């Protein structure tokens with residue numbers, strides 16, 4: 129039975145999509161079957177894997193709002209063990225449409241169990257907000273992986289994020305845990321980076337991954353070629369960081 | 383009569399808050415009276431100016447949802463000509479509460495005219511989404527200033543953003559224009575930066591500010607001291623970039 133993990137943080141631009149694509153790709157290269165769910169109306173996970181979002185006719189929007197069959201909506205990627213449940217522009221209006229739905233936070237948790245057994249891991253890339261899409265992801269998940277950019281504003285939002293996780297645990301999904309906290313875009317030359325990293329380690333203690341993802345331009349170039357870093361530049365620091373993260377992620381799960 | 387400008391882009395982490403704080407501070411230093419409205423539940427503009435969001439009892443939430451008096455909610459900052467309409471954690475639930483309000487996109491445009499004459503410029507820092515808070519900002523504004531990070535995903539979201547602006551112009555606010563497009567976190571040493579900058583200039587032509595904001599660590603350090611860059615490190619490239627932007631912004635307005 130596959131484990132479902134949300135990748136969430138309402139702060140924008142902290143590396144949610146980059147982690148969703150690259151962690152799942154490294155696991156797929158190690159032949160763990162993975163499904164990546166793009167729950168962001170920006171559809172960056174979909175385009176970062178090389179799909180033109182304008183050409184995606186059936187997306188997570190149809191599954192969530194129009195009751196379309198989830199298995200018919202999943203597509204294959206360049207990696208044999210990585211599938212994608214894509215997003216597109218239609219998802220922009222989904223949060224407002226979900227408000228009036230029955231048990232509006234539980235729509236996704238009524239869908240993912242149908243395909244859970246086909247995968248070892250299911251990752252959900254969340255939008256930068258704590259609205260209904262992110263609540264749906266957390267309600268459907270076993271755990272939440274929290275990317276944190278090593279910058280000042282990253283610390284500000286943590287208490288809101290933990291508050292939301294606590295509320296979900298209390299009212300919607302008792303089993304939800306924190307999978308881990310990942311430091312991203314780390315630059316060892318900068319005081320700010322080291323200070324924020326120390327603060328995060330003090331705040332989250334053992335939950336912080338030993339693997340840190342460094343700022344690495346090859347990581348930000350890869351999506352423009354529609355490839356995860358492991359296929360774009362396998363010998364880059366970025367690839368090494370995400371491969372180590374995948375190893376640590378698997379080890380923690382044992 | 384003050385000009386109202388939304389600072390918006392649904393892509394996260396592109397420099398909306400950084401531009402809101404630093405452009406308005408540079409204008410305030412030049413003695414233009416400015417009001418900064420923090421419309422993001424993360425309240426980064428509020429904390430970036432040195433206010434502890436937990437201590438903010440009256441915020442934009444009370445004005446939008448509870449009908450509180452806007453003049454009683456505005457607070458002074460370290461800069462004589464800069465006032466702030468602060469945000470706090472309460473705003474997290476506002477989008478869901480707004481859905482059932484009467485003419486839900488027009489709530490803010492019913493509030494800002496009351497104080498418009500006291501300021502030369504009113505800037506609204508928007509959250510990273512195209513939901514009801516950003517729609518309220520655009521409906522209440524004369525124009526939209528679009529910060530764009532010089533990275534691949536930044537280009538992806540532009541058509542959604544322009545689509546939303548067009549819909550607002552058609553149904554909610556005929557006078558809305560694009561104030562300008564600002565390239566942020568530019569690094570001249572990176573191919574990716576130069577490529578994206580060229581693409582944006584081709585896409586937006588004259589609307590792109592000649593002033594480019596370079597990646598500069600002093601800019602990302604300033605909010606941890608609760609200060610705009612002009613007060614934190616007046617001789618940094620960051621200060622120079624935002625002062626030039628303020629000059630260009632004023633010149634365009636003539």
Ligand SMILES: Nc1ncnc2c1ncn2[C@@H]1O[C@H](COP(=O)(O)OP(=O)(O)OP(=O)(O)O)[C@@H](O)[C@H]1O
Pocket residue numbers: 139140141142143144145146147168172254255256312313314341342343344345347348349351392393394395510533534535536
């Ligand atoms: N380790 C890294 N080194 C360099 N650039 C990075 C790194 N991680 C992410 N980036 C770049 O930083 C930007 C933000 O990352 P990303 O889009 O993954 O964040 P996000 O949290 O998904 O953003 P959003 O909040 O908009 O969903 C992207 O342009 C990405 O390419």
Ligand SMILES: Nc1ncnc2c1ncn2[C@@H]1O[C@H](COP(=O)(O)OP(=O)(O)OP(=O)(O)O)[C@@H](O)[C@H]1O
Pocket residue numbers: 138139140141256279280281282393394395396397398399400401422426508509510566567568595596597598599601602603
């Ligand atoms: N020119 C710059 N040089 C270096 N760092 C920058 C620059 N501009 C912004 N930053 C940093 O990048 C991060 C993202 O910027 P900011 O928070 O202003 O973006 P935003 O668009 O407001 O994000 P959100 O989508 O979460 O509201 C912050 O940590 C900020 O300090």
Ligand SMILES: [Mg+2]
Pocket residue numbers: 144145146168172253254255
């Ligand atoms: Mg993303």
Ligand SMILES: [Mg+2]
Pocket residue numbers: 398399400422426507508509
């Ligand atoms: Mg912001």
